[in-house]
Amino acid sequence: MNNSPLLKKEDFLTNNHLPDWLIKEYETFKSTVTEKTFPCYFGKAAEIGGDLRYAYITQNDWSNLPKALEMFLTLFENPHHKRHGLFVFVEPFEIEGSLEDYRKQFWDILQYIHEQDKTPWPETSPKDPEHYLWDFHFGGEPIFVFGNAPAYKQRKTRDLGNAMVIGFQPRKIFKGLTGTEEGGIMSRQKVRERVEVWDKLPKHPDISHYGDPTHNEWKQFFIGDDVEPITHKCPFQHKSKEVKN
Numbered sequence: 001m002n003n004s005p006l007l008k009k010e011d012f013l014t015n016n017h018l019p020d021w022l023i024k025e026y027e028t029f030k031s032t033v034t035e036k037t038f039p040c041y042f043g044k045a046a047e048i049g050g051d052l053r054y055a056y057i058t059q060n061d062w063s064n065l066p067k068a069l070e071m072f073l074t075l076f077e078n079p080h081h082k083r084h085g086l087f088v089f090v091e092p093f094e095i096e097g098s099l100e101d102y103r104k105q106f107w108d109i110l111q112y113i114h115e116q117d118k119t120p121w122p123e124t125s126p127k128d129p130e131h132y133l134w135d136f137h138f139g140g141e142p143i144f145v146f147g148n149a150p151a152y153k154q155r156k157t158r159d160l161g162n163a164m165v166i167g168f169q170p171r172k173i174f175k176g177l178t179g180t181e182e183g184g185i186m187s188r189q190k191v192r193e194r195v196e197v198w199d200k201l202p203k204h205p206d207i208s209h210y211g212d213p214t215h216n217e218w219k220q221f222f223i224g225d226d227v228e229p230i231t232h233k234c235p236f237q238h239k240s241k242e243v244k245n
Helices: 020-033 041-049 065-077 099-116 182-199
Strands: 053-057 086-090 136-138 141-148 164-170
Touching (some): 020 041, 020 086, 065 164, 099 136, 099 141, 099 164
16 A cells, blocks of 8 residues: 555555545546647646656645655656656535635645745745746745636636646756747647637736746736736745845
């Protein structure tokens, strides 16, 4: 039996101690991301190939998440690492919440992870999320984080079941696919075109690429279910409580 907080897809078949809600939500996640027309072919290929990793937290206990994230990041110590992604299932609310309920919990969880992080924030990385080069860090690694929730009614690509599902993608997996590299520009454009077909909405105005001086990366973490730009301030606060760029 695997008691690790970091799970592989086979654990959902062999680990009898996983909660029923988690197994149900994983099955919904799997069927969604492997659907023939699902826009993100990287995610689809990773799920089919067994390259994704998973974790879960309950409404009352988030304590295993920092450890799961630490274990996940050790996968990248292998110089021939694959493009792994981590998806964290959050136990569903008893009654489905509003998008703002999930957004608040999403940022509360990121704040909790940050406060539990034992590794100092890199000195060269901005601590203020309003800086265009700000990025979330854990274990010294820059990580793109994005929330999916059942309250998304228009942006279907962000609805992966009854649970909020948080994706963690270390920037290392985007090597060769960054915003200014030809491969990245082409790949991103193809995915975004497919997303627009699924969602039947134009690209959200807060979607851009890291390093764009007109863009705030944090706004891309939990976009709206519409085409309106986010206007509120970022809820994240560096634990030093000193904003230094």
